[in-house]
Amino acid sequence: MAIALALVLVVIGSILFHLFSPWWWTPIASNWRYIDDTIIVTFWITGAVFAAVVLFMAYCVFRFRHHPGRRAAYEPENKKLETWLTVITTIGVAALLAPGLFVWNQFITVPEDATDVEVVGQQWQWSFRLPGADRRLGKSDIRAISADNPLGLVTDDPAGTDDIVIQGGELHLPLDKPVKVLLRSTDVVHDFFVPEFRAKMDLVPGQISYFWLVPTRTGTFEILCAELCGIGHALMRGSVVVENEADHQAWLQEQSRLKLARLPAAQE
Amino acid sequence: MVDVPLDTFGGLPPPEVPDVDLYHPKSWVTKYVFSQDAKVIAIQYSATAMSIGLLALVLSWLMRLQLGFPSIFSFIDATAYYQFVTMHGMMMVVYVLTALFLGGFGNYLIPLMVGARDMVFPYANMLSYWLYLLAVVILLASFFVPGGPTGAGWTLYPPQAILSGTPGRDWGIMLMLISLIIFIIGFTMGGLNYVVTVLQARARGMTLMRMPLTVWGIFTASFMALLAFPALLVGAVMMLFDRLLGTSFFMPSLVEMGEHLSYGGGSPILFQHLFWFFGHPEVYIVALPAFGIVSDLISVHARKNIFGYRMMVWAILAIGALSFVVWAHHMYVSGMNPYFGFFFATSTLIIAVPTAIKIYNWVLTLWRGNIRLTLPMLFALAFIVTFINGGLTGLFLGNVVVDVPLSDTMFVVAHFHMVMGVAPVLAIFGAIYHWYPKVTGRMLDETLGRIHFWITFLGAYLIFFPMHYLGLMGVPRRYHEMGEMAFVPQSAQTLNAFITVMALIVGTAQMVFFFNVVWSYFKGKPAGHNPWEAASLEWQTPETPPPHGNWGRELPVVYRWAYDYSVPGAASDFVPQNQPVASRPASDEDR
Ligand code: HEM
Ligand SMILES: [Cu+2]
Ligand SMILES: [Cu+2]
Numbered sequence: 001m002a003i004a005l006a007l008v009l010v011v012i013g014s015i016l017f018h019l020f021s022p023w024w025w026t027p028i029a030s031n032w033r034y035i036d037d038t039i040i041v042t043f044w045i046t047g048a049v050f051a052a053v054v055l056f057m058a059y060c061v062f063r064f065r066h067h068p069g070r071r072a073a074y075e076p077e078n079k080k081l082e083t084w085l086t087v088i089t090t091i092g093v094a095a096l097l098a099p100g101l102f103v104w105n106q107f108i109t110v111p112e113d114a115t116d117v118e119v120v121g122q123q124w125q126w127s128f129r130l131p132g133a134d135r136r137l138g139k140s141d142i143r144a145i146s147a148d149n150p151l152g153l154v155t156d157d158p159a160g161t162d163d164i165v166i167q168g169g170e171l172h173l174p175l176d177k178p179v180k181v182l183l184r185s186t187d188v189v190h191d192f193f194v195p196e197f198r199a200k201m202d203l204v205p206g207q208i209s210y211f212w213l214v215p216t217r218t219g220t221f222e223i224l225c226a227e228l229c230g231i232g233h234a235l236m237r238g239s240v241v242v243e244n245e246a247d248h249q250a251w252l253q254e255q256s257r258l259k260l261a262r263l264p265a266a267q268e
Numbered sequence: 269m270v271d272v273p274l275d276t277f278g279g280l281p282p283p284e285v286p287d288v289d290l291y292h293p294k295s296w297v298t299k300y301v302f303s304q305d306a307k308v309i310a311i312q313y314s315a316t317a318m319s320i321g322l323l324a325l326v327l328s329w330l331m332r333l334q335l336g337f338p339s340i341f342s343f344i345d346a347t348a349y350y351q352f353v354t355m356h357g358m359m360m361v362v363y364v365l366t367a368l369f370l371g372g373f374g375n376y377l378i379p380l381m382v383g384a385r386d387m388v389f390p391y392a393n394m395l396s397y398w399l400y401l402l403a404v405v406i407l408l409a410s411f412f413v414p415g416g417p418t419g420a421g422w423t424l425y426p427p428q429a430i431l432s433g434t435p436g437r438d439w440g441i442m443l444m445l446i447s448l449i450i451f452i453i454g455f456t457m458g459g460l461n462y463v464v465t466v467l468q469a470r471a472r473g474m475t476l477m478r479m480p481l482t483v484w485g486i487f488t489a490s491f492m493a494l495l496a497f498p499a500l501l502v503g504a505v506m507m508l509f510d511r512l513l514g515t516s517f518f519m520p521s522l523v524e525m526g527e528h529l530s531y532g533g534g535s536p537i538l539f540q541h542l543f544w545f546f547g548h549p550e551v552y553i554v555a556l557p558a559f560g561i562v563s564d565l566i567s568v569h570a571r572k573n574i575f576g577y578r579m580m581v582w583a584i585l586a587i588g589a590l591s592f593v594v595w596a597h598h599m600y601v602s603g604m605n606p607y608f609g610f611f612f613a614t615s616t617l618i619i620a621v622p623t624a625i626k627i628y629n630w631v632l633t634l635w636r637g638n639i640r641l642t643l644p645m646l647f648a649l650a651f652i653v654t655f656i657n658g659g660l661t662g663l664f665l666g667n668v669v670v671d672v673p674l675s676d677t678m679f680v681v682a683h684f685h686m687v688m689g690v691a692p693v694l695a696i697f698g699a700i701y702h703w704y705p706k707v708t709g710r711m712l713d714e715t716l717g718r719i720h721f722w723i724t725f726l727g728a729y730l731i732f733f734p735m736h737y738l739g740l741m742g743v744p745r746r747y748h749e750m751g752e753m754a755f756v757p758q759s760a761q762t763l764n765a766f767i768t769v770m771a772l773i774v775g776t777a778q779m780v781f782f783f784n785v786v787w788s789y790f791k792g793k794p795a796g797h798n799p800w801e802a803a804s805l806e807w808q809t810p811e812t813p814p815p816h817g818n819w820g821r822e823l824p825v826v827y828r829w830a831y832d833y834s835v836p837g838a839a840s841d842f843v844p845q846n847q848p849v850a851s852r853p854a855s856d857e858d859r
Contacts, residue, residue: 104668
């Protein structure tokens, strides 16, 4: 009988843990609240199924345990019951899938007015590139990489001359403005992951991947690498600062000024 | 359902098999070492796989020690941790579970359950084991080469797997790839055997739809493995070429530590597709035999036929087929074309339907049963709980957009340990408690078994259930230490320490099991031929343990399915498969 009790305890314990444990997601800082909502819906549906099936098992184990003289029922199949269960499950699964695909469609449809921001992964640090006044990023080419062009920018692309490059510093993003994050890597696969944004995407050498978001909360958030990229993987951290428009403009000005100040030195 | 056409056996060959048809071992060596008897090969496979399992368990302890009590164990640095993760993962999935289910249970049970004397190609069967052992030895050798084993993760993603930022880049990765290649060659010999034996060597009257679900599970899994492993084989060969010959199958132009490498034009994502084309079916290669075994354990120990047998068979086949079109759900955030997400999320969630049907039918088999709470039954129940839990979290990860925040976090680690780590291992334990009496003629000790059961079931649940919430918080997997993460509260470290302590306890409980297996072999209660009063064919052998050739002079004839339990009107509560029809009551002929 212990097992029937244990099954009930597993269900109750899991639910209590879910409700009362201090470990839960961090407050969201992007427009992907829909993802959170879908997770919540999924928790409810799957939690209900888990509780129902395991409690049913517990009941069966208790009610139909072996007694001398008892005989089990003989029932090879039950078409009607099996059909019903299949139909109900299909409906439940569709109910999960539909919102999932709906939100995925949003996730991969980048709004027209999104600003491009580039994130470059290298063993084991993050670099960033933001467009200048022309709002366009210049081209890059892996073959152009050298000691003083670590991101491989194509120098004769006019769109790139005003680009702001940040190496080993913080990425700054404006509040409430859509951003298209373009991801590329110069060596191995990395993954740009900011838990508060709920979004992540791999950086793959040889191609450019992307995702988009709208930061919705000011603050400084941690960037983690979420794809094994060698021994420095766990230490490959960075941070992203979300600030209001005025602060962001000031920061951009400052970065351009620093860049100009560095320029003569680089051309020597 | 118990369809027994009475005149089936008209044109079939006589039951006596001339003695020359069997290869008889002539010496101790051919009997126990280079044996061609599927049962001996099964035990060789199982013993080797379990030894590797112990090693993989120890590796998991080391990782857990580091995660639970970071910076106390200074020898577990990033390098060592990545080597441990990689070896632990690869060993568990390929060298333990695949080898144990197919090489171990497949070899022992298929011939006995379908009423054959042996596998159809005994010599290839023997080679299969020795190639497997060679693969294991090569894999273990990588612990002793300069630079140690590879730390590329069990997924071995290039480019990092063959670049110098990853441990074991010089020798480890090559030995890993070579070992996998040999494993696959060896497995193919075994796999062809299992499939052909089921198709060609069944006893008279053993129609496909009378086979126990264990055989269906192992058969389908073998078939899938024959289709899935080649993808890994070509992936491994091509990566070996990239590493050794400087080809660029998976390597684009890249710059490593400021230096331009001479690679160019290859695709890292191509490897991921090849890997997961193997890797996803692999999950079911491990799960389907477990499904089959659990179906049989529940039926025997609940004294009731498995509910909805035909649906169960179709569900196994549907899962097997569908699992070849879902692989890219492991790649939602890999940078592949995002429109794939729609297709793969849909196919993945469709698989949930046949999987759910299996679960319903297990619990409906319990309904109005006569449940004996034996050890195999306990493990089967525990399997269902863990499998449901892991299956349901699969609905999170399969549903593309929900996977975005969760992929590559500890949520994933918790999910796959529940569904393809703990659940199949519980099924294996149940199976061992169930079939050990047939293999040795003795019962495993009940008290030790119960200690083992309770610690393993509840302990494993306590390890992996809370772990989901670390992942939900955003803690990535494959981090040898969390370090400072602003969004992670201090208390998470306490949880990590708790998980580690549980892991040590659960690991230690396995020693009770191993002791039991050895001790009972000598001192266990004699079991007799059929201690569980089971109906399927393997319990009807004239001798226990069954000798070479299994059936004595005359092969069995099968008159019914494997699930005639508690048949109304029958004298006892089970009717063996080889009991002639005449003794069946006419009343349910019409089912
Ligand atoms: C109580 C037993 C076990 C414990 C405590 C355990 C623990 C762990 C730990 C700590 C990790 C590393 C997580 C990370 O840092 O990403 C891991 C990874 C893994 N484990 Fe287990 N494990 C156990 C049993 C199993 C079993 C039975 C399997 C069989 C499928 C398995 C398969 C894997 C795989 C595939 C990985 C991923 C390796 C990788 O990331 O490359 N484990 N396990
Ligand atoms: Cu990384
Ligand atoms: Cu998969």
